Amino acid sequence: MSRTPSSLRPAPAITDAADLGTVLGVWAHPDDEAFLSAGLMAAATEAGNRVVCVTATLGEHGTAEPERWPPERLAAVRAHELRASLAVAGVTEHHLLGLVDGTCAAQPHDALVWRLAGIVGAVAPDTIVTFGPDGMTGHEDHQTVSAWATEARALAAPRARLLYATTTEEFVQRWEPAREAFDVFLVDGLPLRTPASALAAELRLTPAEVDRKIVALRAQASQTGGLIAAVGEERFRQWWSTEAFVAAESVSARAREWGTWRVAA
Numbered sequence: 001m002s003r004t005p006s007s008l009r010p011a012p013a014i015t016d017a018a019d020l021g022t023v024l025g026v027w028a029h030p031d032d033e034a035f036l037s038a039g040l041m042a043a044a045t046e047a048g049n050r051v052v053c054v055t056a057t058l059g060e061h062g063t064a065e066p067e068r069w070p071p072e073r074l075a076a077v078r079a080h081e082l083r084a085s086l087a088v089a090g091v092t093e094h095h096l097l098g099l100v101d102g103t104c105a106a107q108p109h110d111a112l113v114w115r116l117a118g119i120v121g122a123v124a125p126d127t128i129v130t131f132g133p134d135g136m137t138g139h140e141d142h143q144t145v146s147a148w149a150t151e152a153r154a155l156a157a158p159r160a161r162l163l164y165a166t167t168t169e170e171f172v173q174r175w176e177p178a179r180e181a182f183d184v185f186l187v188d189g190l191p192l193r194t195p196a197s198a199l200a201a202e203l204r205l206t207p208a209e210v211d212r213k214i215v216a217l218r219a220q221a222s223q224t225g226g227l228i229a230a231v232g233e234e235r236f237r238q239w240w241s242t243e244a245f246v247a248a249e250s251v252s253a254r255a256r257e258w259g260t261w262r263v264a265a
């Protein structure tokens, strides 16, 4: 009889946000945190865990109508929306890095890593959640924030669990019908699918938790309103009802390959 040594067997995925301890989320733009972790943040705060969120930019250039929404106007709107959205998830501690949308890769890398390391050190998280090196959608800001968070954790909280947002085959199948109309994924091959057996955390949100996540997402209407209306709320709910994460250690060997997926913001 052959048995897999226990050290080679993957640990079972965390399915209860209460088990994540103090959580620090590190994201690039308003709504990244809501799409990828609103359920996690809400469940964690509900369980009494501390949750802190970092957002690098206000996404002020993310509009198809820049004349109607000049950057300073859109930045103000998105700052209000983000505060409201985080409040829905029970998150009251938030850090804005105040960078210009789309410029993360052009920022002085070491300075940003140290700045983030200062926050990581002060929060002393048990778990850090962020993008993987793929940046989920291939957005360069996302990829850059992933690199900063990864280095900041190594400097300031090397024992903290580092989780990268990922998707499952189920998510991709649900999303595929909308892909043509809403191609938020900038590179063929994205989003990356992680086999369920390789997930470090998988939160399957209850209907009440999805309700709360939808409220958090709707709070950021300047980014989510059109999408929800076009996809239809029922399909949108199905689509975003699972939040999946992979441990940084299990993907690091592939990071260099993903890092070549640089797409202009």
Ligand SMILES: [Zn+2]
Residues within 6 Å of the ligand: 028, 029, 032, 139, 142
């Ligand atoms: Zn983003």
